[in-house]
Amino acid sequence: MVEQLVIIGSGPAGYTAAIYAARAQLEPLMFEGFSAGGLPGGQLMTTTEVENFPGFSEGIQGPQLMKEMRQQALRWGTKLITDDVVKVDFADRPFTIVADELEVKTNAVIIATGATAKRLNIQGEERFWNNGISACAICDGTNPLFQNVEIAVVGGGDSAAEEALYLTKYASKVHLLVRSDRLRASKVMQERIFNHDKIQIHWQVIPISAHGDDVLQSIQMQNLKDHYVSELKVGGLFYAIGHTPNTQIFANQIDLDDKGYIKTFGKSTSTNIAGVWAAGDVQDHIYRQAITAAGSGCMAALEAERWLMQK
Numbered sequence: 001m002v003e004q005l006v007i008i009g010s011g012p013a014g015y016t017a018a019i020y021a022a023r024a025q026l027e028p029l030m031f032e033g034f035s036a037g038g039l040p041g042g043q044l045m046t047t048t049e050v051e052n053f054p055g056f057s058e059g060i061q062g063p064q065l066m067k068e069m070r071q072q073a074l075r076w077g078t079k080l081i082t083d084d085v086v087k088v089d090f091a092d093r094p095f096t097i098v099a100d101e102l103e104v105k106t107n108a109v110i111i112a113t114g115a116t117a118k119r120l121n122i123q124g125e126e127r128f129w130n131n132g133i134s135a136c137a138i139c140d141g142t143n144p145l146f147q148n149v150e151i152a153v154v155g156g157g158d159s160a161a162e163e164a165l166y167l168t169k170y171a172s173k174v175h176l177l178v179r180s181d182r183l184r185a186s187k188v189m190q191e192r193i194f195n196h197d198k199i200q201i202h203w204q205v206i207p208i209s210a211h212g213d214d215v216l217q218s219i220q221m222q223n224l225k226d227h228y229v230s231e232l233k234v235g236g237l238f239y240a241i242g243h244t245p246n247t248q249i250f251a252n253q254i255d256l257d258d259k260g261y262i263k264t265f266g267k268s269t270s271t272n273i274a275g276v277w278a279a280g281d282v283q284d285h286i287y288r289q290a291i292t293a294a295g296s297g298c299m300a301a302l303e304a305e306r307w308l309m310q311k
Helices: 011-023 042-046 062-075 158-167 187-194 290-310
Strands: 002-008 029-031 079-081 085-089 095-099 103-111 115-117 150-154 173-178 199-203 205-212 216-223 229-232 236-239 243-245 276-278
Touching (some): 011 042, 011 062, 011 103, 011 290, 042 062, 042 115, 062 079, 103 290, 150 158, 150 205, 158 236, 187 199, 216 236
Parallel strands (some): 002 029, 103 276, 150 173, 150 236, 173 199
Antiparallel strands (some): 085 095, 115 243, 216 229
């Protein structure tokens, strides 16, 4: 039996695609993942309060939001398999999707495998993740935990500069920790950083450990020139060192950009392979928000429905 539509990955993009596809009576089969690229449900499964997703005036816990989306997908008839896809074959039709314990054929595919925020794996990181350490300033910056306290941001590119500037709205001071002796950010962003009275740059340093009681209270950072270790009292530590798209299994199967993200075309989620769409962070290295991922999941499902009807 050949499936009409297979969705690889879950999270806001995958679950939204499943809701729309199921309501269109496509009976989608979703591989929501198991351990590859993180927990089923994506990055929001490791996020606490989500306050910028429309419809929740008091905010909602990330795992609860994903549970609600999952239940909605199930309600409309999505077939869920909690397993990792380990191989795909887009060369022949119908396409072949191979998971750890199952192989299926399908006429169409939506890829929603997301991206994983790069971590430093410093001492204390796991303990203070979501209790002072984060990889998304826009997601977590408004948390009361970071109001009127000093915060550190790690990175030297445009993303780090943007996050540092964003956090000045809430923090009393922002420390930008740069491992080199210069910023990689654009000239415009550099000027904004240099001219902001709330931002202090620490050159050629890296954080090596995080400390505190219930929440983060300080970090130790090491100078890369003389190896001197100093303490920095901060209530927040934000990583802005990039993301890794979860596209390893699609290498040589679909067009990727130089950073490994799936290429989509124009105002569309279509890829270079007819019948394959990509939604969410797996194709978006600019916005990386739950709401934009959900929106692209909707787009992918609508495009898949129209394409399947034409075929």
